[in-house]
Amino acid sequence: MIRINGDRLLADLRKLASFGAFKTGVDRVALSAADLEARRWLMQRMREAGLEPEMDEVANVYGRHPGTKRALLIGSHTDTVPRGGWLDGALGVMCGVEIARAAMEDGAASPVGIDVASFEDEEGTFLGFLGSRTFCNDLPAAEIDAAKCGELGLRTALAAVAHASNPQRLDPARHLCYLEAHIEQGPRLETAQRRIGIVTAVVGIRRFRIRTRGQADHAGTTPMDNRKDAGAALFRLASRVAQELPRLGGADTLWNIGRIDLRPGAPNVVPSEGEMVLEFRHTDPAVLDEMERHVRDWVEQSSRGLSPPEVEPMARVAPTPLAKDLAAVLAASAKAHGEEPVYMPSGAGHDAMVLGRFIPAAMLFVPSIRGRSHDITEDTAEADIVLGCEVLADAVDRIRARPELASGRA
């Protein structure tokens, strides 16, 4: 039985947070000096834990459990958003190291090892899920060629990465399943006063750039009826979305209008061009389809009398259901620790979404204080961090004892 050391886990997390420390948070974007330094420290920590670490050509750090043909894979990412929080992906990686280390200390032999990974650029500084997609052999080279951060090309940034010649890739013969612990990044657990969330599915995302085109007129001399106002068209659309989208998707529907621009942008000129970025998320692909159909209709209706609008897809991520059997194992582990878990979809993308398309995957959430994340105020109570790691370790014990739990045929 794996007995994790909570203090050691917290000390590792605090140490990791010192790389790229920014006020109470961390600025450690993918492939920055701080990110690579943190990854080299992580390899050292893996080596000390008894794992065999390596870095691949996209700076994924992989700690391989020696001596076993099969392994559970525990992981997440150690890159952050700019001026982000200290826990986000770091939590899941260090939980993996702690569980692997504690399992080695336990000394009980098992045919199933515990591998640990920190995937690169989950946050999309250059290219979202760069690391996990590379690990799963699911990333065309052309996407890497095209990816940039500002003026810096991803290929250029990767040139400096010292990497293993034949790094570990996803191997269904080795990898039983993927487990990821993460902060919730939302307020649901805190609001419900619960400590463990179990992710049922990662939502799909559809994101569109919507462009309307009207005519720039003098806002003092053009009667309202004569205008072709590209801005007003977007405001009509926004109103429609807010009224009707929740009716299509129910209470779990999520959407966001994060950006809007009007041109020419003068106070006294009727906008001739408008651009808005709208995204919506749901776990059901059929609902996403229906939402997209309606949004396209509303764009047309809002633009009546103007030039034809454009709806340009920017992102299209299919929902990923996670493994029910593994979720049940996590739930049993939570209950063994006296915690009734909350089943919930994940509204954010995670590396588990990528891995989950290839091998059974499960995710566990711990509460985010005031729901904050991607911000220097991101935090989780220490006791919740430790509890999350204990529940995950318990689940690892259960799966190593009955590997068929990860097969989807339990």
Place this chain on the structure above:
Amino acid sequence: MIRINGDRLLADLRKLASFGAFKTGVDRVALSAADLEARRWLMQRMREAGLEPEMDEVANVYGRHPGTKRALLIGSHTDTVPRGGWLDGALGVMCGVEIARAAMEDGAASPVGIDVASFEDEEGTFLGFLGSRTFCNDLPAAEIDAAKCGELGLRTALAAVAHASNPQRLDPARHLCYLEAHIEQGPRLETAQRRIGIVTAVVGIRRFRIRTRGQADHAGTTPMDNRKDAGAALFRLASRVAQELPRLGGADTLWNIGRIDLRPGAPNVVPSEGEMVLEFRHTDPAVLDEMERHVRDWVEQSSRGLSPPEVEPMARVAPTPLAKDLAAVLAASAKAHGEEPVYMPSGAGHDAMVLGRFIPAAMLFVPSIRGRSHDITEDTAEADIVLGCEVLADAVDRIRARPELASGRA
């Protein structure tokens, strides 16, 4: 009786359009090389017409009718917006020159001269109504000190202007009244198939920068009910404005939302800050007051649950009623030319708005083709340009014959 020469007027307008010509329009922003060159040409044209031209320290060009103690003032402006049209203010200035020239050619002696002015920077490249406000001694030096166009200070731009040491200023002992011809800049005359508009009043403008403040949250992990969405607050406000503002001000109500920005501006981050520029226009100050009161209420209501919003006034222009007696003179002149005029408010500001606070002022509109202005497609039929000048000349005859018409005591 003044008989204007329509071909000569059109030739002058075409010549003036060559200074700063840009495609089918003109780019002759205030104090640009093209603007100053055009103003020097205008002085020469005034001299040839028999006027005594001078340039003042803000580059107003003033042509004084020699030998009379009293004068009508006809004017407008020869600066343009960037990539603007060829007629805008140029029309009124060249009509003034043509009418003064034709009156001199007529040779009939009158105790009332015809002065002509081209005011500087009506368009606000540095400071809107710089010229007419300076002429009316209605511009504090501090406003000139503070005015800029990008990085260029107005004072710096003015340093190169060669000006008269004791230029003409508004002088109620001299100036009977102010007359301005202008393109309509809107579609009303064309839609009504009429050729002469008479301006009843220049609308007042209230313009506000509205700021909302919420909280930046992950758009995938934060349930809709938990958000403090600064963008959604602005969308609710825009919807309210579109629904309710016309009810307050009737059919002539004008408003515009020309700019909106959301921060941080990422597709997947709930906006933490929103900024919107809203303006509305009306001829009735009481209605403007009521609109402002309601807008402030709507801002509060739309921001419920967020941090307190800000409503910062950016511009506040009082409505200016124009002289009824002079409007009646213009109407009589129009009818004498077989045209039934359309009485209408001006939704745009004009130099007549500044002058009209100090002396009786009147404005005449000619149709804008497809309502276009402030754009290189701005145009008016040549016959309408000439008719407008003829009607204005006819009005000048009437006022010179009965100067009490301009006194407000006719």
